[in-house]
Amino acid sequence: MSAVLLLxxxxxxxxxxxxxRSSRTRRDGEPPLIKGWIPVVGKALEFGQNSFKFxxxxxxxxxxxxxxxxxxxxxxxxxxxxxFPNIVKDGRHLDFHEFSYKVGSHAFxxxxxxxxxxxxxxxxxxxxxxxxxxxxxxxxxESMLGNLQLVLRQDFxxxxxxxxxxxxxxxxxxxCNSVMFEATLLTMYGRPPAASRHSGMDVIMENFVKxxxxxxxxxxxxxxxxxxxTKAIREELTRVFLPQKMTRWSNASQFIRKxxxxxxxxxxxxxxxxxxxxxxxxxxxxANTVPATFWALYHLVTHPEVAEVxxxxxxxxxxxxxxxxSSDRDVTLTREQLxxxxxxxxxxxxxxxxxxxxxxxxxxxxxxxxxxxxxRSVAVRKGDVVxxxxxxxxMDPEIYEEPETYRFDxxxxxxxxxxxxxxxxxxxxxxLMPFGSGSSKCPGRYFAVYEIKQFLCLVLLHLDLQxxxxxxxxxxxxxxxxxxxxxxxxxxxxxxxxxxxxxxPTAQ
Numbered sequence: 001m002s003a004v005l006l007l008x009x010x011x012x013x014x015x016x017x018x019x020x021r022s023s024r025t026r027r028d029g030e031p032p033l034i035k036g037w038i039p040v041v042g043k044a045l046e047f048g049q050n051s052f053k054f055x056x057x058x059x060x061x062x063x064x065x066x067x068x069x070x071x072x073x074x075x076x077x078x079x080x081x082x083x084f085p086n087i088v089k090d091g092r093h094l095d096f097h098e099f100s101y102k103v104g105s106h107a108f109x110x111x112x113x114x115x116x117x118x119x120x121x122x123x124x125x126x127x128x129x130x131x132x133x134x135x136x137x138x139x140x141x142e143s144m145l146g147n148l149q150l151v152l153r154q155d156f157x158x159x160x161x162x163x164x165x166x167x168x169x170x171x172x173x174x175x176c177n178s179v180m181f182e183a184t185l186l187t188m189y190g191r192p193p194a195a196s197r198h199s200g201m202d203v204i205m206e207n208f209v210k211x212x213x214x215x216x217x218x219x220x221x222x223x224x225x226x227x228x229x230t231k232a233i234r235e236e237l238t239r240v241f242l243p244q245k246m247t248r249w250s251n252a253s254q255f256i257r258k259x260x261x262x263x264x265x266x267x268x269x270x271x272x273x274x275x276x277x278x279x280x281x282x283x284x285x286x287a288n289t290v291p292a293t294f295w296a297l298y299h300l301v302t303h304p305e306v307a308e309v310x311x312x313x314x315x316x317x318x319x320x321x322x323x324x325x326s327s328d329r330d331v332t333l334t335r336e337q338l339x340x341x342x343x344x345x346x347x348x349x350x351x352x353x354x355x356x357x358x359x360x361x362x363x364x365x366x367x368x369x370x371x372x373x374x375x376r377s378v379a380v381r382k383g384d385v386v387x388x389x390x391x392x393x394x395m396d397p398e399i400y401e402e403p404e405t406y407r408f409d410x411x412x413x414x415x416x417x418x419x420x421x422x423x424x425x426x427x428x429x430x431x432l433m434p435f436g437s438g439s440s441k442c443p444g445r446y447f448a449v450y451e452i453k454q455f456l457c458l459v460l461l462h463l464d465l466q467x468x469x470x471x472x473x474x475x476x477x478x479x480x481x482x483x484x485x486x487x488x489x490x491x492x493x494x495x496x497x498x499x500x501x502x503x504x505p506t507a508q
Contacts, residue, residue, distance in 0.1 A: 024074065029369070029379035031076055032062040035069045042069030048216075051481035052357065052391050055079065059392065065378055071220055075361075075385045076378070081393045082423055083372050084430040087362065087386060088438035090370070094362035094386055096440040097122075107218040108283070109234060110269075110276040117268060124262045129443035131255040140187065140253055141335055141450045147183040148454055149330050150196060155179070157462055157498060166498070169468065171491040172301065176293045180455060181205050184285050187451075189241070189278070190252035204240060207233045212287055216480055234279075241278035243271050256281070288484035289448050292434075293455055295351040295485070298474055299406050300456065301465045301494050306408045310344050311460040317341060325461055327501040338453050346411035346418075348452055349432060352485070353394045354406060356434035359482040360388035390433035391481075399423055399431060434485070461499070468493040 026033040036042040047054050047070050055077060058066055064080035078087060087094065101122075105112045113122045132140070155178065156168075182201050192198050214230045224231045243260065246252070256278070263274040300307040317340050318325055325331055338344075364380045371377045380386060395403045399421050400410065411418045411432075421431035430437060435445040442448070459465070477489040 024069070026067075027379060029377075030067065030381075031378050032066040033069075033074075034058060034062070034066060040072045042071065044071040048479075048481075050478045051389070052395070052478065055389055055392060065372075067384070073385055074381070074383075075387050076380060077387050077389055078372075079389060079392045080423070081390075081396075081399075081428050081430050082426060084388055084437065086370070086372055087388060088360075088430070090362075091439065093365055093368045093370070093380075095365050096362050096438075099361060099363050099385075100440070103219055104280055106221055106224075107215065108276045108280040109238065110273045110280070118266055121262070121266060124265075125259070128255060128258045128262060131253075131258055132444045132447050136254060137446055137450070138335060140255070140447055141338075141454065143251065143253065144183060144187040144447075144451050145333055145454050145458075146330070147186040148179065148451075148458055150186075151179050151183050152458055152462070154197075156496075167466075167495045168497065169493060169495050172298055172474075172494050173291075173294045173488060173491040175494075176297060176455070177205065177209075177290050180290050180293050180451070181208070181286050183455075184289065184451065185282065186251075188253050188256055188281065188285055189246065190249035190256075193248050193250070204237065207237050208282075208286070211237060212283070215283075215287070216483060219483065237282075238272060238275045238279045241275040241282070243274050246278070284442075285444065285448075289451065291485040291487050292352060292355065292448070293452050294488060295355040295474075296348050296452055296456055297459065298488075298492060299347065299351050299408070300460070301467050301492075302473065303406065303408065304465070306347065307460060307465065309408070310341070310347060310456070313341055313343050314457055314460060325501060327462060327498065331458070331461065333454060333457055335450065338450060338457075341453065341457075342412055342415065342417060343409060344453055344456065347408040348449060348456070349411045350406060350408055352434040353400070353410075353432055354404075355476065355485050356394060357389075357391045357476075357478070357481040357486050358434065358436060358484045360390065360433070360437050360440055362386045362440075388433075388437065390430070393428075393431065393433070396423070399428065461501075463496045464499050466495045468495055 024033070024035070034043060036044070036046070038045075043054070047068065058068070059079050064083070065076065065078050067074050067076045069075075078084070101112060104110070111117070113125070115122065130136070156175075182197070182205075185198065185201075185204075198204070211230060211233050214227050217227060218224075218230075224234075243263075246256075246260065259277065259281070260274070263269055263277065300310065315325065317337050318331070321337060323332070362385070364382050364384045364386060366382045368380055369377045370380050370386070393399060397403050413420070421428050435442040435448075471493060474488040474490070474492050476486045478486065480486055
């Protein structure tokens, strides 16, 4: 049989498979089924243009539960937050890890952690994430604070406080990215030998942004060879974290040191594989934290009265600890002090509520009946993706009054964190979900929130901030819906200068 004939038979078989998958019809007990007219693609184009609008429109037509064909997958969306607990706690029929492992392998280029080939690797890697929580958070946040101040002082605070006409102009996103990205890298991976900062950081950040813009396509399993220079850019970023380089760095986090120890146990892992895993952690550490920091700072800059409330709260907490802030000395901010900043915490939560568009996904391991409430249930097929889309909850006017309006104190009640939010008169367990839920909840969420708060505290302590005139407000770019925090559709310019703060005693 000729090669051409074999190829034709293969194409015919593939076409038949596509048509069979596209010919799916709704069975009794299943949610409403929404398919597009393009085989396999389904509603992917409409969903990708504006997922929030797409889901909201179909929610009005079909209710809180429906299945959509998107890029070869059938995704059952559950949009009522009162039903979320049933999905989150179902670990028997619904799995997240296999999906995440496949996405990670395709996106970063390391081999799948198959138990037969790498016995115990998945379990050890999962346990290593505990080093981002609990008691391990204190040294991690302390290191981050020092690195934030290092980058800020060398790049942005090199002028005398209180001088006239010393306003400087910058873009908010670039400002946040340049500080947060490098400080995060230094905190997680350490410093190069005989230097406090890594060389070539501008190139690393530029390549990271280029790679990150293609990440939605990588998650969709688009072949790398179709994405232009993405493969070359990924390889260049991966080589930054080759083990022979990292062993010369100092002050790496306990989390990264532990992962290096784990990978060294497996001879089948190449150095490039180990480096790819480390690059994956950099993406997880920065890809959502940077835009989250942008939105938090953007809202403070555009609401100077809020910035002043948060700044005064911070100064009061420092004063209560016997610390008088001095602009010419590094400040110490403990986790305990940060936890007392209830208005800062609320402001960060509110910016996350407005900018988060994550998807919580679970893959059905078999055909089963998903119990929802009481006797209510829906049929789910093996291989379907059960999906929670919290942005619908975050923008629900029944849960959040005037949900499109930024209210910095929305999560404060009687001077403490507000946790009581309701739907249909019932208290919600899941009302704010920027970091996922259950088994898919981001293990680094505590550190992410602390580093955002640290950054905002330092900026408010050191700088006066003003929005530049003659520009519109920042809008959400829906292109990254499903991956976490949305980017702004365009950057926003602001002015800053050092605040006139009299020198005080050394911060303790």
